[in-house]
Amino acid sequence: xxxxxxxxxxxxxxxxxxxxxxxxxxxxxxxxxxxxxxxxxxxxxxxxxxxxxxxxxxxxxxxxxxxxxxxxxxxxxxxxxxxxxxxxxxxxxxxxxxxxxxxxxxxxxxxxxxxxxxxxxxxxxxxxxxxxxxxxxxxxxxxxxxxxxxxxxxxxxxxxxxxxxxxxxxxxxxxxxxxxxxxxxxxxxxxxxxxxxxxxxxxxxxxxxxxxxxxxxxxxxxxxxxxxxxxxxxxxxxxxxxxxxxxxxxxxxxxxxxxxxxxxxxxxxxxxxxxxxxxxxxxxxxxxxxxxxxxxxxxxxxxxxxxxxxxxxxxxxxxxxxxxxxxxxxxxxxxxxxxxxxxxxxxxxxxxxxxxxxxxxxxxxxxxxxxxxxxxxxxxxxxxxxxxxxxxxxxxxxxxxxxxxxxxxxxxxxxxxxxxxxxxxxxxxxxxxxxxxxxxxxxxxxxxxxxxxxxxxxxxxxxxxxxxxxxxxxxxxxxxxxxxxxxxxxxxxxxxxxxxxxxxxxxxxxxxxxxxxxxxxxxxxxxxxxxxxxxxxxxxxxxxxxxxxxxxxxxxxxxxxxxxxxxxxxx
Numbered sequence: 101x102x103x104x105x106x107x108x109x110x111x112x113x114x115x116x117x118x119x120x121x122x123x124x125x126x127x128x129x130x131x132x133x134x135x136x137x138x139x140x141x142x143x144x145x146x147x148x149x150x151x152x153x154x155x156x157x158x159x160x161x162x163x164x165x166x167x168x169x170x171x172x173x174x175x176x177x178x179x180x181x182x183x184x185x186x187x188x189x190x191x192x193x194x195x196x197x198x199x200x201x202x203x204x205x206x207x208x209x210x211x212x213x214x215x216x217x218x219x220x221x222x223x224x225x226x227x228x229x230x231x232x233x234x235x236x237x238x239x240x241x242x243x244x245x246x247x248x249x250x251x252x253x254x255x256x257x258x259x260x261x262x263x264x265x266x267x268x269x270x271x272x273x274x275x276x277x278x279x280x281x282x283x284x285x286x287x288x289x290x291x292x293x294x295x296x297x298x299x300x301x302x303x304x305x306x307x308x309x310x311x312x313x314x315x316x317x318x319x320x321x322x323x324x325x326x327x328x329x330x331x332x333x334x335x336x337x338x339x340x341x342x343x344x345x346x347x348x349x350x351x352x353x354x355x356x357x358x359x360x361x362x363x364x365x366x367x368x369x370x371x372x373x374x375x376x377x378x379x380x381x382x383x384x385x386x387x388x389x390x391x392x393x394x395x396x397x398x399x400x401x402x403x404x405x406x407x408x409x410x411x412x413x414x415x416x417x418x419x420x421x422x423x424x425x426x427x428x429x430x431x432x433x434x435x436x437x438x439x440x441x442x443x444x445x446x447x448x449x450x451x452x453x454x455x456x457x458x459x460x461x462x463x464x465x466x467x468x469x470x471x472x473x474x475x476x477x478x479x480x481x482x483x484x485x486x487x488x489x490x491x492x493x494x495x496x497x498x499x500x501x502x503x504x505x506x507x508x509x510x511x512x513x514x515x516x517x518x519x520x521x522x523x524x525x526x527x528x529x530x531x532x533x534x535x536x537x538x539x540x541x542x543x544x545x546x547x548x549x550x551x552x553x554x555x556x557x558x559x560x561x562x563x564x565x566x567x568x569x570x571x572x573x574x575x576x577x578x579x580x581x582x583x584x585x586x587x588x589x590x591x592x593x594x595x596x597x598x599x600x601x602x603x604x605x606x607x608x609x610x611x612x613x614x615x616x617x618x619x620x621x622x623x624x625x626x627x628x629x630x631x632x633x634x635x636x637x638x639x640x641x642x643x644x645x646x647x648x649x650x651x652x653x654x655x656x657x658x659x660x661x662x663x664x665x666x667x668x669x670x671x
Contacts, residue, residue, distance in 0.1 A: 173586055174669040175602060176655025179626040180588035181648070183578070183609065186249060187594045188635065191617040192571040194554035196486065196537040202554060203539060205487040206250040208274035209595050212282035213244045216264045219287055221245075224262030226282075230405040231256030231507045232489070233274075241599050249595030253489055253500075255507045257335070257405050259313060260284060266328050269313030270335050271349065271507065276489070286330050288354035293325040294363030296338060299449075304367055307340035312352065323360050331355075336365070337403055343367035344423040347403035368402075370421035371447035375412045378456035382436025382529070386413040387457055388512065394426035394444055396505045405507040412457065424449040430496075432512040434527045437462040442496070463530040465555055467562030468523065469542055475524030476566055478545040483528045483555065485514040485535035495534040532557055542566065574614035574638040578623070579645040583653055614638050625652045 193202050214224040221244025228236040232252035240246045240262075253276045260268040265286045274280050292311045296304045296318040303322030309315065312334035316326035331354040338346040346367055377387055389410045393402070402423035410419055412431075427445045431438040436459040445453055465483055469476040485491030491514035493500055513534050518526040531538075538555040542564045549566050580587065586602040589609060603609055616639050623631040623646060631646045658668040 173604070175586035175588070176657075176661075176669060177585065177587055177652055178656040178661055178664060178666065179651070180590040180600065181580075181609075181630070181652060182590040182592070182624045183611070184592045184620075184622045184624075185576070185594065185611065185614070186620040187615060188618040188620055190615045191639070192552070192615045193617075194539070194552060196554055196556070199535070199537050200487040200490060202486050202537065202552075203250075203484075205276075205485075205489040205491075206252055207276040208251040208253050209247070209249045209279035210238075210251055210272070210274070210282060211245075211247040211279055211595065212284070213246075214240050214260060214262065214265065214283075215244055215285040215287070216262075217286045217289075219285065222262050222265050222286070224260055224265060227259045227261070228256050229259050230509065232510055234509055238596070241597050243597070243600060245597040247592065247595045247597055252510070254504055257507055258282070266330065267313050268330055268332070268334075269310060269337075270333060273504070284330060284332060289328045289330055290352050290355060291325060291327045291357040292329050292334070292336075292350070292352065292363070293323070293358055293360040294365060295360055296322045296324065296340070296365045296367060298343070298367055299369065304340050304343065307338050307343075307365075307367070310335075310337040311350075325360070337406070338365050338367065339403075339406065339421075340367060342370060342421065344370040344421055345403035345406040346401065347405070348401070368424055369449035371424050371449060372418060372420045372452045373422055373445070373447065374416055374418045374452065374454040375410065376416035376454075376456055377412055377414070377459070379458050379460070380414075381459040381461055382433035385434065386411045387431050387433040387459070388412075389457070390430045390432075390509070390511055391422065392428050392430075392508060393423070393506060394428050396502060400506065409509065422447055424451075429455060430511060431457045431459070432529065433459055434516075434518075434529055435462060435464045436460060437529065463532060464527055464560060465530050465538070465540075465562065466525065466527040466560065467564065468525045469520050469564045469566060470524060471544070471549075471566040475520075475522075476544065477520055477522050477524060479520040479524070479526075479566070480543040480547075481518050481520060481526040481564075482539075482541040483516045484539045484541065485531070486537045486539065487535070488514045491531075491535045495531070530560070540564070572613050572615055573640070574616045575641050576611040576614060576619075576621070576636075576638060577641065577643040578609040578611075579643065580609060580648055581645065582648070585655065587648075587652060616640075625649050 196202060214222045216222040221242065222240065224240045226238045226246055228234050232254040233256050238246040238248060251274050253274045255271055255273050258270055258272050268284055272280055272282055296307045298304055305318055305320050305322060307318040309317060309324050309326055311326040312329050314326050314329050316324045318324040329352050331352050333349050334352040336348050336350050346365055375389055389408065389412055391408050393404060407422060410417060424447050427447050429443040429445055430441065439458045439460050443455065447453060469479045469481065488510055492503060492510065495513040512529065513531045516528045518528065520526050536557045540553050540555050540562065542551045544566050551564055551566055551568065553564065555562065583605040585605055589601050589603050591598040591611065593611065619636045619638055621633040621636045625648065628649055630648065631644065661668040
């Protein structure tokens, strides 16, 4: 038995006890009123990773995070070597002179794990469907894990889908410089029942219900029942013709059937709004109208994520079932700005408002995308302010807390997107006054080739050549000497976990596809620091020689494996 076996056993026993108690607490229903696994925590790049609620989502047969019968052969090393790389500064991001650096607003982190009804890691897709990070998608690895380190702050609506789970729909709140945890387990689902009424207390029949993404409908007397709801902070959404969309978060406890008397949803009569373009300036193409609440509410009642944006072309557009109350309206069109930039409306329940959209000519950023001298149709082009969250507050005159109290999509004054036409062309409004330096990102139709460049003050006509796309060619090689058996590896790059592996004894760990720039590197084994570099420059191939703890080389004894619920590989 290795010299540190006694302490190893004691530490392992304590760890298992914590995990068992934590698992019982998580799934027993004896939680506080808000049992949700969503939290924001301060985390420096080289901080110790917190096991958090993720531990109970890891299957008993995979504490090392990788199969033992891989090409590396059997190994007695039970605990994985954890390698974390955090990008501090990308040298592939175009440099700017003065003002915030490009992409500097993406400083929120996400880490999560998805488990099926049996607690086994689930194959799942996590999609951001509304909010500042709309369009981002993450897929779980074989341990059910996912993550990112480059998200915008704010509130997002996130959907989880997978072949072996019923799925979820929830809200996540992100803060700059903090990490949000999002763990979902589908064991012990619950049933939620309630009643939908109007402000006069009359039942509303035929209302469409979603509880954590699971559908339902109210009956003749307004009652509804939705089953198979995963425990956690579920999102209740109710929509009915003639009424404003309703949303609220509710704590769903494991294996509980809530009676209809415990929940009453009161719908407000919706307002309608007629929109038309009064001055045909800018374009070609329609105008886009964004609506948002003018007042901050402590109890968020309306589902603003379901409201717009709206496209207005040559014909008037009537939008119905809008939330009543003070509302900001902002309109955008390529090559133009709205006059005034913002309108405040007071939408009345059951009332109708009409707005004529006025525009005036504004500076443009336009150009074309080519590859090998040929124009590229169908390329995705994005024009982003250097710091998108800051541009939104500067451009609208609203405070950061105002943007963080609702689900708000980035508006064109900070983030614009277009698809190149048959001539390979694109066109945006400059909004140079909001952000003098902007980031132009062009992704080819294959969604693999990408070029980034800076757009500076006064630039209006741009040609982007996808043929010179590059980057992501940095690599880190870790020499893990003195090994005679496989070593389980957990690798997290820029907040995103890569597929676990067992590294053969005669191979170095090679991490490829890294952006050139400054990184923070932290390597640990069973919580024990192995190697730390707070500022590691990667430009091409970088090598480091590491000295592993004896336990990561010799492995663990049979008793340790049995206590972890594993089958000893050399039996």
